[in-house]
Amino acid sequence: MKTDPKGVLTGSHYLDGDFACGEGAMAAGCRFVAGYPITPSTEVVERIANRFPLVGGTFIQMEDELASMAAVVGASWTGTKSMTVTSGPGFSLMMENIGLAAMMETPCVVVDVQRAGPSTGLPTMVGQGDVMQARWGSHGDYELIAMSPQSPQESFDLMIDAFNLSEEYRVPVIILMDECVGHMTEKVVIPPADEIEVTPRRLTEVAPDDFLPYQINGQLVPEFARAGDGYRFHTTGLTHDERGYPGMSVEAQDANVSRLVDKIRVNAGDIVRFDEADTEGADVVVVTYGITARVSRAAIDIARGEGVDVGSVRLVVVWPFPEQRIRELAASVKGFVVPEINLGQLVLEVERCVAGQAVVRSVPHSGGAVHDPQTIAAAIVEVAR
């Protein structure tokens, strides 16, 4: 369906990534936000606090990020599209209820504007150290989706996709932004509302007496009943059966958790998204995401100047990871270069997929700044030789 024009600030704007993210959420139909202030993400909720009273949304500043995430999960059970926004230390606190959202299969969006960690780290300075946390941060087995914008425009655009994917698969979707993109100001074009397609909550049409909240009827994603519609359903963070009732057995665990994982793994081909350029005949492929993708462009130019044939894969969706494509490329290239503003996280995933078929070179950075393109270029040239 088309989105509600109330939330859409159609036109050309000069916005930073955080503001663009807030606008993207509103355009996507988000109408509930709970958050707790933390640099460099706060501008997202400030934007929303400013605009929500005009568009029929409710923002509440909670007492901490545990509460923010719990409130988002609760609000989503009313059918109201919901999200929270944070940075590293708050992201850590959200892990408990991200797990609850995954277990209850609650659509929601979590924006993490990454700063350098661990702990309080460098509050105002960039990092990309939460990539693995986004994937593995809550305990137990589950799958979710994570996306990483490289510009304010993409911060806007990906919010629409994030909300839509969260509805389609009933999972939390993480936006792995970073301080540079969050605080970078660029032109952002917001389309008219009738050009913004949004996925509505997949509300069941089964009568309350016949409805089971986790019955899947051969699909991987169950239909939804929202609180207050007379379904009188039960849901729990405990392992549960189709009725949403606790099922304390190996069989119940296997059925429940396998499906949580399968609904993403089986559909990974539809979810993965990346920009691939110049990989045909390339000797080296640079794998990047977020702000580092833009820095790497300068590095690729330098390396080309030195005669190296370089291609690139920029991850728009970071999780699920494009395993198959990396595996295919590994058969034809000399090596991969993986610059990240961390000491080597996503490079592990590249290595796993390459499985020894080619060289994999991490270009680490401990955080606080983007890479010097020369460093990345030097790694590209080295791998090419």
Next chain:
Amino acid sequence: MTVEARPDYAETVEHPMTPFLRMDRIPHVWCPGCGIGTVVRCFASALEKSGIDLDKVSVVSGIGCAGRTAGYLKLDGFHTAHGRAIPFATGLKLGRPELTVTVLSGDGDLVGIGGNHFIHAARRNLDLLVVLINNFTYGMTGGQNGPTTPLSARSSTMPFGNFETPFNLPHLAASSGAPYVARWTSLHVRRLTWSIEEALERKGFRFIEVVAPCPVLYLRLNKLGDGVQRMRYYHDEAEIRNGADPGDAAIDFQGKILCGVFVDEERPTYQELMDEHYGNVLGDDYVPMPLEGGMLGGG
């Protein structure tokens, strides 16, 4: 009980609260003599008496024995994470303002791990009815010390007796701003039912503490007898004083249990304050969250 042989009798033996319970989940997990079932019963009776539209009532619990209540009530029921029932309920209420949102959970859950949420929800006067079942211990995990364990009482993690000062919960709730604050024991079945019913008619952060026995852990570790003996203690030591100063409601080991409705005031709720404020500041530009939820249809 076999009922087939006596169909006329079968009708009369059905528990009167059956329409409010998930009978397909019975037997429940609670131990003999536990007070939680009594609270669920009183809660269901209060719902029945109130005549409220049950389709619009949600019940939210955290984790623990008391946290299992949401799983037995035939309402939209949410069994959430340990300590997070109140913020989860906050999202439900703000996401669909027409809902009646209730929280039933334990003392460890709501004021131990969830204590920060508790005081802030009271401060904001969020429109939530919170029933806290206080068994003086962490029951589900095996009788550890909790934020309500009386001084000198034994728990599995204070085997030589508790030396930490417990919370006085009515005082905590009242001083955090709750407009309705009451305490009963699980012996006070009628008063508790009536109090829940009264609280359902009020608005804002309504807090009812119910002191309830945990025979298997708290009573056993303290050699206090069984559930029935506990009822005798409640009978002898509960003192009902409506309007009493909640500051006087602290509970000593085997001491007096002050009961009653301590606070019953009117104070604008979070949502009322929000609507009024934005209405004043923004005038006709203010678009409140629709009662049935936000942007459910498209443009």
